[in-house]
Amino acid sequence: MALRPYIVGNWKMNGLRATLAEARQIDRAAARYPAVEVGIAPPFTLVHAMAEATQELRVGGQDCHAKVSGAFTGDVSAAMLKDAGAMFVIVGHSERRAMYAESDSDVQAKADAALIEGLSVILCVGETEAQRDAGEAEAVVSAQLVGSLPRGEGAAARLAVAYEPVWAIGTGRVPSVDDVGAMHRAIRAQLLAIYGEEGAGVRILYGGSVNAGNAAELLRADEVGGALVGGASLTAESFAAIIHASAMQIEG
Ligand SMILES: O=C[C@H](O)COP(=O)(O)O
Numbered sequence: 551m552a553l554r555p556y557i558v559g560n561w562k563m564n565g566l567r568a569t570l571a572e573a574r575q576i577d578r579a580a581a582r583y584p585a586v587e588v589g590i591a592p593p594f595t596l597v598h599a600m601a602e603a604t605q606e607l608r609v610g611g612q613d614c615h616a617k618v619s620g621a622f623t624g625d626v627s628a629a630m631l632k633d634a635g636a637m638f639v640i641v642g643h644s645e646r647r648a649m650y651a652e653s654d655s656d657v658q659a660k661a662d663a664a665l666i667e668g669l670s671v672i673l674c675v676g677e678t679e680a681q682r683d684a685g686e687a688e689a690v691v692s693a694q695l696v697g698s699l700p701r702g703e704g705a706a707a708r709l710a711v712a713y714e715p716v717w718a719i720g721t722g723r724v725p726s727v728d729d730v731g732a733m734h735r736a737i738r739a740q741l742l743a744i745y746g747e748e749g750a751g752v753r754i755l756y757g758g759s760v761n762a763g764n765a766a767e768l769l770r771a772d773e774v775g776g777a778l779v780g781g782a783s784l785t786a787e788s789f790a791a792i793i794h795a796s797a798m799q800i801e802g
Contacts, residue, residue, distance in 0.1 A: 555769070555796045556710055556753050556776035558589040558672060559783025560612060560640060565592050573600050573607065575786030576793075580606035583797040587776075590783065591640050594626050601635025610638035610672070613646055616659035618667075628660075628667040638670040640778075642698055644716045654697025661700040661709075670708035672755070672778065673698060675737075679717035687715070688736050695740050706748035710755055711737055712778040718758025720780060724768065730756055731772030738773045762791035769799050 559576070561569075573590060580588035589608035592600050601609040615625040631639055641664065642657035661671045675694040677687040691713065700709065713733055718724050725733075734754050741749030756768050757778030765777060776796065782788040 553751065553753050553775045554585065554587050555800065556587045556589070556755060557789075557793050557796050558591065558608075558610070558640075558712075558755065558776065558778050559789055560643070560757075560778055560780050561590060561592045561596075561784060562612065562645070562780060563593055564784055565596050567596070567599060569784075570596065570599055570603050572784065572786045572789075573604055576783075576789050577604035577607050579786065579790035579793050583793055585800050586793055586796045588793055589638060591638075594631075594634075597631060597636050598634040608637045609635060610640065610669075611636050612640050612643065614639045614641070614660055614664055614669075616656070616663045618663070628664040628669055631664075632667045632669055636669060638672060639664045640672045640674060640712075642674045642694070644674060644676055644714060644719065648716075654694055657698035658700060661698065661705075662702055665700055665702055665705055665708055670710070671700065672710045672712050673700075674712045674714050674757070674778070676714040676716050676719075676758070679715075682715065682717065688733065691733060691737065692740060695737065695744070699741075699744060701744075706741070706745040706752050710753040710776070711741070712755040712757045713737060714757035714778060720759065722759050724759050724764060727767055727771045730768060730774060734771060734773035760792060762788050762795070765792040765795040766799065769796055 591610040611631040614628040641660040677690040753775035755776040760777045761782040
């Protein structure tokens with residue numbers, strides 16, 4: 551089954567209102583390539599404004615709380631994201647797992663909450679360098695999937711998984727295309743085991759130092775259905791080049 555490629559920018563803690571000019575340009579680039587689905591997860595402060603300022607982009611959050619509301623100072627719920635115009639949320643990013651000690655079950659609760667509110671979910675998994683060096687990469691990712699994938703009715707239909715090796719994030723280092731393909735095949739096998747046939751429709755994105763120069767090669771790896779892009783999504787010039795590379799892939 552050919553899945554529509556999904557190219558998503560994670561702006562992390564970057565972007566002021568002035569930066570919406572980049573989002574408008576990215577929106578125009580996305581309009582030129584309708585075969586590619588394009589999203590941006592800006593900081594919470596820009597979600598509403600970006601959703602208002604763009605037409606083609608899926609705008610999303612970078613995290614959400616598992617509860618709908620309550621005494622959780624500084625947190626934002628999935629319902630609030632939805633209300634602000636978000637269509638999806640990223641959960642389980644390695645920066646949150648590492649810096650805020652989010653466990654697999656925390657991540658699963660967030661994913662479930664987002665799906666209940668009608669958002670779609672990008673669930674991140676990935677091994678550290680030490681885990682890869684120890685030959686544990688697939689086992690680590692497998693355990694993260696088992697522990698954090700949402701299990702509610704119809705979950706697979708609004709889910710994407712992002713494989714992001716921690717050591718490749720923001721470092722300029724990327725795994726070989728063979729290693730990316732091997733991990734993505736293993737993730738696909740696990741999605742099929744957990745969701746049955748519906749697991750075939752879950753897009754598996756690669757993330758970690760994707761840029762205009764390496765996107766075409768990484769997107770060609772087995773079972774890579776798109777990319778989750780950090781630094782290179784911050785300017786329209788580099789992000790549009792990645793969208794273009796994805797569109798060219800479809801045209802073959
Ligand atoms: O969510 C995005 C990833 O953490 C990748 O970031 P990067 O493209 O800056 O390496």
